[in-house]
Amino acid sequence: MKHSNSLLRVIRITLATMLFTAVTLLLLGAGWRLNLWLSWVAKLQFLPALMALNAGVLAGLIVLTLIFGRLYCSVICPLGVMQDIFGWLGKKQKKNRYSYSPEKRWLRYSVLAVFAVCVIVGFAPVTTLLAPYSAYGRIVNSLFRPLYDLLGNALAAVDAQQNWYVFSEAELWMRSVTTFVVALLTLGILAVLAWRNGRTYCNTICPVGTILSLFARFSLLRVQLDKSKCKNCSLCERNCKAAAIDYKAGTVDYTRCVACGDCLTQCKHGALGYKTASLTDRFADRRQTAGADREKTADAVDTGRRAMLTGAVVMAGTAAMAQAKIKVDGGLAAIEDKQAPVRHTPIVPPGALSARHMQKHCTACQLCVSACKNNVLRPSTDLMRLMQPEMSFERGYCRPECTDCSQVCPTGAIQPITVEQKTGIHVGHAVWIADNCVPVSKGDQCGACARHCPTLAIQMVNYTTADGRTVQVPAIDNERCIGCGKCEHLCPSRPLSAIYVEGNVVQHVG
Amino acid sequence: MNRREFIKHSSAAVAGTSLLLTACGKQSAVSGQQSAVGDEPSAGKMTYRTNPNTGDKVSLLGFGMMRLPVEAGGTEREHPDSPIDQTAVNEMVDYALAHGVNFFDTSPAYCQGNSEKVTGIALSRHPRSNYYISTKLSNFSPDSWKREESQAMFERSLRYLQTDYVDYLLLHSIGGGRDALATFNGRYIDNGILDWLVEQKQKGRIRNLGFSYHGDVRIFDMLLRWHDEGKYHWDFVLIELNYVDWNYANEINPRNTDASYLYGELHKRGIPANVMEPLLGGRLAKQPTPILHEMKKMDINATPAEWAFRFAGTPEGILTVLSGMTYIEHLQENCRTYSPLRPVTPDENAMLMRLAEQIVGMKAVPCTACNYCMPCPYGLNIPIIFSYYNNCLAEELMPIADGSEDREFRKARRRWLLGYDRAVEPARQADHCIGCNHCIPHCPQRIDIPAEMQRIDSFVEQLKQG
Numbered sequence: 001m002k003h004s005n006s007l008l009r010v011i012r013i014t015l016a017t018m019l020f021t022a023v024t025l026l027l028l029g030a031g032w033r034l035n036l037w038l039s040w041v042a043k044l045q046f047l048p049a050l051m052a053l054n055a056g057v058l059a060g061l062i063v064l065t066l067i068f069g070r071l072y073c074s075v076i077c078p079l080g081v082m083q084d085i086f087g088w089l090g091k092k093q094k095k096n097r098y099s100y101s102p103e104k105r106w107l108r109y110s111v112l113a114v115f116a117v118c119v120i121v122g123f124a125p126v127t128t129l130l131a132p133y134s135a136y137g138r139i140v141n142s143l144f145r146p147l148y149d150l151l152g153n154a155l156a157a158v159d160a161q162q163n164w165y166v167f168s169e170a171e172l173w174m175r176s177v178t179t180f181v182v183a184l185l186t187l188g189i190l191a192v193l194a195w196r197n198g199r200t201y202c203n204t205i206c207p208v209g210t211i212l213s214l215f216a217r218f219s220l221l222r223v224q225l226d227k228s229k230c231k232n233c234s235l236c237e238r239n240c241k242a243a244a245i246d247y248k249a250g251t252v253d254y255t256r257c258v259a260c261g262d263c264l265t266q267c268k269h270g271a272l273g274y275k276t277a278s279l280t281d282r283f284a285d286r287r288q289t290a291g292a293d294r295e296k297t298a299d300a301v302d303t304g305r306r307a308m309l310t311g312a313v314v315m316a317g318t319a320a321m322a323q324a325k326i327k328v329d330g331g332l333a334a335i336e337d338k339q340a341p342v343r344h345t346p347i348v349p350p351g352a353l354s355a356r357h358m359q360k361h362c363t364a365c366q367l368c369v370s371a372c373k374n375n376v377l378r379p380s381t382d383l384m385r386l387m388q389p390e391m392s393f394e395r396g397y398c399r400p401e402c403t404d405c406s407q408v409c410p411t412g413a414i415q416p417i418t419v420e421q422k423t424g425i426h427v428g429h430a431v432w433i434a435d436n437c438v439p440v441s442k443g444d445q446c447g448a449c450a451r452h453c454p455t456l457a458i459q460m461v462n463y464t465t466a467d468g469r470t471v472q473v474p475a476i477d478n479e480r481c482i483g484c485g486k487c488e489h490l491c492p493s494r495p496l497s498a499i500y501v502e503g504n505v506v507q508h509v510g
Numbered sequence: 511m512n513r514r515e516f517i518k519h520s521s522a523a524v525a526g527t528s529l530l531l532t533a534c535g536k537q538s539a540v541s542g543q544q545s546a547v548g549d550e551p552s553a554g555k556m557t558y559r560t561n562p563n564t565g566d567k568v569s570l571l572g573f574g575m576m577r578l579p580v581e582a583g584g585t586e587r588e589h590p591d592s593p594i595d596q597t598a599v600n601e602m603v604d605y606a607l608a609h610g611v612n613f614f615d616t617s618p619a620y621c622q623g624n625s626e627k628v629t630g631i632a633l634s635r636h637p638r639s640n641y642y643i644s645t646k647l648s649n650f651s652p653d654s655w656k657r658e659e660s661q662a663m664f665e666r667s668l669r670y671l672q673t674d675y676v677d678y679l680l681l682h683s684i685g686g687g688r689d690a691l692a693t694f695n696g697r698y699i700d701n702g703i704l705d706w707l708v709e710q711k712q713k714g715r716i717r718n719l720g721f722s723y724h725g726d727v728r729i730f731d732m733l734l735r736w737h738d739e740g741k742y743h744w745d746f747v748l749i750e751l752n753y754v755d756w757n758y759a760n761e762i763n764p765r766n767t768d769a770s771y772l773y774g775e776l777h778k779r780g781i782p783a784n785v786m787e788p789l790l791g792g793r794l795a796k797q798p799t800p801i802l803h804e805m806k807k808m809d810i811n812a813t814p815a816e817w818a819f820r821f822a823g824t825p826e827g828i829l830t831v832l833s834g835m836t837y838i839e840h841l842q843e844n845c846r847t848y849s850p851l852r853p854v855t856p857d858e859n860a861m862l863m864r865l866a867e868q869i870v871g872m873k874a875v876p877c878t879a880c881n882y883c884m885p886c887p888y889g890l891n892i893p894i895i896f897s898y899y900n901n902c903l904a905e906e907l908m909p910i911a912d913g914s915e916d917r918e919f920r921k922a923r924r925r926w927l928l929g930y931d932r933a934v935e936p937a938r939q940a941d942h943c944i945g946c947n948h949c950i951p952h953c954p955q956r957i958d959i960p961a962e963m964q965r966i967d968s969f970v971e972q973l974k975q976g
Contacts, residue, residue, distance in 0.1 A: 160932050165921075165924060165925040165928050165929070168928050168931070169931070169932075332884070332885050332886075332889060332891060332938065333885040333886060333887055333888070333889045334889070335889040335937050335938070399974065400975060401974060401975045438944065438946075444887075444944070444946040444948070445944075445945060445946050445947060446944040446945065446946065447944065447945055448942075448943075448944040448945070451945070451964065452941065490941055490942060492888050492942070492944045
């Protein structure tokens with residue numbers, strides 16, 4: 001009995017480790033197309049599958065929950081596994097630190113209701129903030145990826161000496177301060193919560209946790225406490241990170257149990273087992289509200305701590321910004337950094353259909369941002385599209401041979417497209433600013449935009465400047481322009497380009 | 511010993527050694543190899559050609575005094591402020607004379623104007639009759655087009671070279687300038703300088719009068735027409751000749767004309783041709799691996815430079831092949847190649863023509879990384895882009911998509927693109943060239959830099975999309 005109990009836990013931990021590693025590598029934008037191979041891991045995630053209306057995955061996850069309980073939260077959800085890591089560290093510091101607390105039902109269902117409304121009306125800031133997988137995605141992309149890239153760059157430096165031609169250098173840059181701050185806050189809060197109380201977030205805030213608990217309460221396999229064998233040692237309760245076991249009442253709250261199996265290995269008396277339950281048991285009311293006055297919930301995070309964390313994050317953010325200045329070599333002309341123009345309509349990647357579609361379907365997991373090799377995608381800072389991806393061309397442009405973002409997107413916010421389809425998707429159109437244009441402003445002959453345009457949408461035509469010179473400037477055929485941003489990126493005018501892409505409200509096709 | 515005696519003496523020497531040379535040639539044909547690199551060339555075996563106008567016996571190797579060593583090391587290209595290393599020049603001149611080289615070519619323009627002086631110092635240590643001096647009327651700047659200025663330039667040459675006559679005098683680089691005819695007329699006709707030079711020749715201050723040619727072929731043709739009409743007589747002409755320029759001069763640089771044409775026009779008139787650029791600015795001395803492989807299959811000991819010199823020296827109408835030598839090792843190797851010359855056989859010639867085709871097909875950029883074009887106002891790192899591209903050509907690292915070796919192609923492509931990013935930071939790569947053309951007038955090689963940038967960029971673009 002004891003043996004099989006620990007085996008269950010070992011299997012859970014092994015599976016969780018594998019999936020967690022895979023999803024982390026995916027979100028890090030691992031090289032050699034590994035991230036494209038691993039993109040199925042993200043597609044297993046509940047909310048992305050819901051957004052993508054991926055019925056197969058949703059049905060599979062519900063069946064999984066109906067059989068095993070909230071195993072999803074212990075194995076598949078990377079945010080859950082991440083909290084388990086913090087919890088494990090917390091338990092090293094102080095053993096047997098948890099205790100039962102009653103379910104904060106009103107809180108769970110209110111959050112779920114708000115979340116559902118936001119999904120339906122497409123109010124992105126709330127949806128994206130609450131989505132657990134996406135929260136983890138932002139943590140990885142904003143906080144871990146720079147470290148991963150630093151490691152990669154160190155290897156690339158060695159590579160450059162040894163001529164392996166395996167590791168390439170990645171450009172390190174702050175894609176969005178807001179997203180960085182949100183990620184840091186999320187990590188900080190969850191680390192503290194998980195360290196002290198285990199799965200508080202999952203059992204009070206997380207909308208996926210709440211949805212799954214609706215099914216988990218009827219699960220076939222469940223942790224059962226045999227009161228006749230129980231010696232009231234309380235070890236099971238004090239090791240339940242979900243605060244779901246009430247040893248005195250002999251009950252387990254199956255809406256909050258994440259089927260981790262930690263309790264099973266704690267019981268010395270064989271009173272606990274992960275067993276099938278009879279139909280009557282499964283439909284009986286399993287929530288006895290014993291020990292009502294036990295505390296420790298999500299509310300335990302006091303506002304003072306939150307404020308302190310925010311302060312620290314803001315400081316870290318400004319420090320990172322100050323470092324981003326680039327040093328240039330001596331013998332070469334200095335190159336001023338490009339500045340993003342003000343775009344009235346955001347540009348979303350080819351396959352995203354429209355900014356509205358993006359806003360409704362994206363959970364801001366940053367997977368596409370990780371996958372973008374050309375440094376085009378970055379999280380938006382616009383409140384209504386907060387942390388959702390948008391395109392800009394200061395560091396690169398949308399290369400014709402790349403469809404990586406559309407391949408990895410788990411929510412269907414960016415529909416999968418082929419390279420051929422991409423040539424006919426017009427994400428935006430180019431706009432010319434005469435005053436910035438080098439032939440006008442400096443008198444130098446140019447034509448970089450026309451020469452580089454992949455769809456031949458730009459022609460150089462004569463133009464008379466205010467001081468009477470005749471120069472060649474670009475004339476744009478918007479019917480041909482696909483908005484790839486190559487002209488904007490390669491325009492010699494700095495910091496603002498003389499030609500830039502304005503997004504199309506709905507992507508034109510054909 | 512006066513000049514006449516010297517000529518007699520040297521022709522006797524040539525006649526005397528010719529039997530030996532033939533024997534030697536046969537021997538090497540049997541053993542299938544030339545003296546190995548590092549061997550001391552035997553003095554007295556140099557091949558000589560006879561100038562039909564004066565009977566001069568000119569060594570097939572001519573010493574070009576334009577890449578002379580400087581004290582700081584290398585040439586003035588690397589160290590523009592460093593003075594020429596007179597000791598090293600003296601040593602090389604002594605060595606050259608000892609090994610049969612008797613033709614020294616300089617110009618008032620070479621080595622920031624110091625070449626003639628240095629050459630004069632080195633040569634004046636030897637009897638004047640032991641060598642031929644060749645210099646030029648390098649009146650490039652319109653300020654020096656004035657008759658008096660041009661005359662002063664010639665007189666200065668004599669003074670610097672410590673002599674009262676020049677054996678070979680050239681109108682320097684005809685065919686250049688935006689309007690080649692106007693430039694030619696300005697430099698030599700309108701000021702009456704050409705006629706004045708003819709007078710100097712009649713006075714014996716110039717023994718042979720000729721011209722060097724680059725660029726507009728109409729001027730070349732015009733001067734030969736004058737020769738045919740008897741208007742002016744050209745004793746020799748200096749042309750660019752090597753196994754690539756033979757048929758592909760135009761492909762390498764649209765302003766140039768195939769050496770086979772130039773040589774053919776001279777040869778049929780009996781005008782001796784002097785050769786410059788036998789190594790195409792040094793490019794033929796450093797060959798890409800596949801080319802080197804072909805050459806080594808033909809002769810395991812021969813160096814690429816040796817092949818180039820043998821080719822340039824083979825046509826009978828060539829009087830001398832000029833080589834701008836910086837190090838004594840260059841001089842030794844070239845002396846070896848021409849002591850004596852083994853003319854290229856028809857088979858060898860066919861191989862070189864095949865290789866020339868390959869070299870031209872590689873489309874290397876004839877950039878010497880002189881950096882004059884820098885800094886590019888739009889931040890490009892022009893010389894490094896070219897050197898990366900050329901190196902990949904030379905090292906056979908160009909990814910070639912032939913469909914069959916997909917994996918190999920991908921690997922080569924990754925390597926190429928990664929190497930490109932490492933050599934040149936992305937914001938300074940070829941795609942950022944806007945074609946402002948500021949660089950073009952600065953390039954001494956007359957490379958159309960913006961056009962080359964576009965060519966390289968479209969290659970990169972193909973790689974990225976392929």
